[in-house]
Amino acid sequence: xxxxxxxxxxxNSTNSTKSNYHHGDLHQQLLxxxxxxxxxxxxxxxxxxxxxxxxxxxxxxxxxxxxxxxxLLCAIAExxxxxxxxxxxxxxxxxxxxxxxxxxxxxxxxxRFAYENQELYELMFGRAIWKQQNSTQALRDVAYPCFQYQLxxxxxxxxxxxxxxxxxxxxxxxxxxxxxxxxxxxxIDGIYTxxxxxxxxxxxxxxxxxxxxxxxxxLKVDLDS
Amino acid sequence: xxxxxxxxxxxNSTNSTKSNYHHGDLHQQLLxxxxxxxxxxxxxxxxxxxxxxxxxxxxxxxxxxxxxxxxLLCAIAExxxxxxxxxxxxxxxxxxxxxxxxxxxxxxxxxRFAYENQELYELMFGRAIWKQQNSTQALRDVAYPCFQYQLxxxxxxxxxxxxxxxxxxxxxxxxxxxxxxxxxxxxIDGIYTxxxxxxxxxxxxxxxxxxxxxxxxxLKVDLDS
DNA sequence: TTGTTAAACTTGACGCTGTCAAGTTGAAAG
DNA sequence: CTTTCAACTTGACAGCGTCAAGTTTAACAA
Numbered sequence: 001x002x003x004x005x006x007x008x009x010x011x012n013s014t015n016s017t018k019s020n021y022h023h024g025d026l027h028q029q030l031l032x033x034x035x036x037x038x039x040x041x042x043x044x045x046x047x048x049x050x051x052x053x054x055x056x057x058x059x060x061x062x063x064x065x066x067x068x069x070x071x072l073l074c075a076i077a078e079x080x081x082x083x084x085x086x087x088x089x090x091x092x093x094x095x096x097x098x099x100x101x102x103x104x105x106x107x108x109x110x111x112r113f114a115y116e117n118q119e120l121y122e123l124m125f126g127r128a129i130w131k132q133q134n135s136t137q138a139l140r141d142v143a144y145p146c147f148q149y150q151l152x153x154x155x156x157x158x159x160x161x162x163x164x165x166x167x168x169x170x171x172x173x174x175x176x177x178x179x180x181x182x183x184x185x186x187x188i189d190g191i192y193t194x195x196x197x198x199x200x201x202x203x204x205x206x207x208x209x210x211x212x213x214x215x216x217x218x219l220k221v222d223l224d225s
Numbered sequence: 226x227x228x229x230x231x232x233x234x235x236x237n238s239t240n241s242t243k244s245n246y247h248h249g250d251l252h253q254q255l256l257x258x259x260x261x262x263x264x265x266x267x268x269x270x271x272x273x274x275x276x277x278x279x280x281x282x283x284x285x286x287x288x289x290x291x292x293x294x295x296x297l298l299c300a301i302a303e304x305x306x307x308x309x310x311x312x313x314x315x316x317x318x319x320x321x322x323x324x325x326x327x328x329x330x331x332x333x334x335x336x337r338f339a340y341e342n343q344e345l346y347e348l349m350f351g352r353a354i355w356k357q358q359n360s361t362q363a364l365r366d367v368a369y370p371c372f373q374y375q376l377x378x379x380x381x382x383x384x385x386x387x388x389x390x391x392x393x394x395x396x397x398x399x400x401x402x403x404x405x406x407x408x409x410x411x412x413i414d415g416i417y418t419x420x421x422x423x424x425x426x427x428x429x430x431x432x433x434x435x436x437x438x439x440x441x442x443x444l445k446v447d448l449d450s
Numbered sequence: 451t452t453g454t455t456a457a458a459c460t461t462g463a464c465g466c467t468g469t470c471a472a473g474t475t476g477a478a479a480g
Numbered sequence: 481c482t483t484t485c486a487a488c489t490t491g492a493c494a495g496c497g498t499c500a501a502g503t504t505t506a507a508c509a510a
Contacts, residue, residue: 021475021488042356047467058489060469069468122352130415131267164433171429174417175404178426182407183400190355192399201403204396208389208434246459246504272496283460285498294497 027065029055035076038119043073043128073123074136080124081142084113088149099160103210106153107180107202114184115198121188125181150177163209179205245281252290254280260301263344268298268353298348299361305349306367309338313374324385328435331378332405332427339409340423346413350406375402387435404430 033055038046048069049059066072091109092102114121122128124143129135135143154173158165163172183201186192192201258280262271273294274284291297316334317327339346347353349368354360360368379398383390388397408426411417417426 021477026487048469049467057487060490061488063469064487125411125414125416127347127414133415167429167432168425171422171425172433174411174426175408175430175433178407178411178430179400179404180407181411182403182405182409184407185410186350186399186403186406189350189352190358191350197396200393200396201399204392205400205403207392208397208400246506248458248506251458273498274496282458285461286459288498289458 026055026057026061030062030065030072031075031079034072035079035120038076038123039117042119043123043126048072070129070134071136074129074134074139076120077123077129078136078139078142080117080120081139081146083117083120084124085142085146085149087113092153099157099162100210102153103157103162104206107206108199110180111184111187111198111202114188118188121184147173147177176209179209245283247282247286251280251282251286255287255290255297256300256304259297260304260345263301263348264342267344268348268351273297295354295359296361299354299359299364301345302348302354303361303364303367305342305345306364306371308342309349310367310371310374312338317378324382324387325435327378328382328387329431332431333424335405336409336412336423336427339413343413346409372398372402401434404434 030051034046034051037051037054048062052059052061055061062072066075088106088109091105094102097105129139151170151173154163154176155169157163158167158169158172180202183198183205187195187198192198255276259271259276262276262279273287277284277286280286287297291300313331313334316330319327322330354364376395376398379388379401380394382388383392383394383397405427408423408430412420412423417423
């Protein structure tokens with residue numbers, strides 16, 4: 001035996017001998033595979049049975065780590081919020097950015113995050129979790145600071161004279177969130193007819209909110225990473 | 226036999242004698258009952274089997290009028306668009322309205338329609354139908370004019386100097402739609418934490434787009450019907 | 451009046467789903 | 481070496497959408 005005994009016991013789901021008792025990182029494996037499956041086949045396409053088969057365990061194995069399907073979805077969304085906050089802080093908490101640049105980044109970055117993680121975004125901000133009080137406490141603890149952060153940003157944009165300062169900050173933040181959320185949803189749900197022009201739509205939104213001439217809006221910053 | 230023979234054959238789903246062959250308006254009955262069930266228990270809560278039971282027919286009876294579940298959902302959404310256009314035209318195509326009043330009405334009316342027909346709205350503008358090219362031709366024929374109408378309104382608001390006229394009309398219309406859609410979705414999906422202040426959020430959106438002082442925004446028009 | 455036809459509706463069956471209860475496995479602790 | 485208990489499996493159930501094949505019945509033709 002040269003290989004790690006734990007890893008060895010985990011591997012080989014096609015093994016015909018019945019040594020499939022994991023005793024390993026099944027929790028994490030389920031989460032990872034489920035996140036992957038969701039991005040591939042949508043939230044509706046994820047079934048606990050298919051997930052179990054793909055991870056190489058029996059159909060009800062996941063019930064030892066997640067109370068039910070909703071609990072698993074909440075855990076996936078939770079990771080999504082952590083990812084979102086991490087990337088947002090990385091892109092926006094840069095002192096060399098002007099308020100204008102920061103706002104521009106925020107809008108484009110928000111919509112891009114949603115587009116690049118369509119099913120994850122739907123899970124994070126969609127009806128499946130929030131509509132009928134389905135969210136777990138752990139999820140709420142990660143999700144709320146995410147909006148609080150957006151509120152902070154809005155306050156900053158107001159203080160820098162970028163957007164109307166004679167308007168309630170909370171309301172403004174809600175409107176701005178509504179706008180980027182709405183654009184993202186119309187985009188990823190396939191309702192906008194010309195999806196290639198989303199960047200332009202974002203720029204128009206920025207122009208409307210900041211009351212700048214259209215020519216001022218497009219920055220010379222390369223957004224491609 | 227005093228009653229209408231057709232109506233008679235339709236009625237009495239609890240009848241123990243096996244005279245449940247409808248030969249009536251089952252198509253319309255299915256549509257009506259399904260629309261009702263969706264608004265009660267959500268899109269996910271609607272099953273063809275429960276629908277059939279409630280209408281008083283066998284589980285597969287609906288397949289004679291709708292190709293599959295998706296086809297039924299499209300038909301319901303189609304009716305939703307017709308309702309939306311009817312109410313929008315009724316409320317907004319009033320010559321006595323100023324551009325400002327019309328814009329104010331549009332925003333509040335849009336969000337209210339979504340709120341009062343939550344599940345129908347989700348069906349009309351949600352992923353279930355649009356995401357994977359699931360829409361029927363009949364649905365598309367009703368849905369597209371709905372956005373065209375919003376484009377016309379936007380052009381009008383621009384011409385009346387209410388919103389920026391140096392911006393591409395199509396882009397502006399897409400942004401405005403995105404905003405009201407986003408506000409509506411965050412509201413009905415239960416993501417906004419204080420749902421009672423949606424009217425204020427709408428007013429803030431109006432203020433942002435029209436560049437008016439907040440005090441100018443709230444009109445003295447009673448929106449309650 | 452009787453026979454035919456075709457549309458309207460039903461029954462049976464299949465594979466899929468989430469989930470509960472009860473049984474099995476196997477590593478680790480005594 | 482035995483006990484214990486978490487980890488995992490198997491069996492079962494009700495529900496779902498949908499297809500194929502069968503039954504009912506209104507309407508029309510002879």
